[in-house]
Amino acid sequence: MNPVDERIVRATQGGLPLVPAPYARIAREAGVSEAEVLDRLESMLADGRIRRIGAVPNHYALGYTANAMTVWDIADEAAGELGAAVGALAFVSHCYRRPRRLPDWPYNLFAMVHGKSKEETEARIEEIRSLLGAASRRHELLYSVRILKKTGLRL
């Protein structure tokens, strides 16, 4: 990462300044022009280093209190197509393929499912189960009990 990008990242990773001209403020902090800040942010958005710019909600505060990590054992050859289908569901916030760790851990597809009640979350998990059908050999739900630490990612 070039030093200008790094200064911009450091100046923005805690959030944008909540002032009418936030990019001008960041530019002053990073010692570059506002035009350069806009240009660098645009290019980081284009190449995926920035996923998006905007509001990051706390899903608990929005009432999503029943949050389950669901894990599925999917035949490797079907995992790509089915992973994409599960990831496209509106109530799935993250969907990843990860390695199995046999014999302890047979699951290779992870999907985070959010609901406002345990019933809602379970109905949604059922929707995933029927979407996957016989391609899922087994699955488990891991409800969160407690947040032990949440600081967010810091560079």
Add this chain to the structure above:
Amino acid sequence: MDEIDRAIVNRLQGGFPLCGRPFAAAADELGIDEALLLSRIKSLLKRGVLTRFGPMYDVERMGGAFTLCAMSVPAADFERVAALVDAHPEVAHNYERAHRFNMWFVLACPSKDGIEKAIAAIEAETGHRVMNLPREHEYFVELRLPA
């Protein structure tokens, strides 16, 4: 949460403008004014409805490394292990989950060998094995939980 708050949460989860007066531009689209949008965002942050407002960086694309780890910790040892794990600055978040693997945390490091070092240190300190589950593929969707 009133209609304005809900509109902010639902419509500003991405696509915040890159221009000289972005709050004014975004406010315009929501049919409110700049000062009101700024004060509402401050209030949503203060009340914990939003955790941040700004760019969301992708650690891996930024050149860093990151992985999901799980441990199976006996109940009697759980608090001790949680304190040891949480003390590592590489641990970005850590959740207790109802499962035989009852502790799940994300490690984020500037480089890949940082991950291996952190795992080795946690195993040595706690006396328990860490299962490392790096992502192999992400099926990406924008996180857009409606308010």
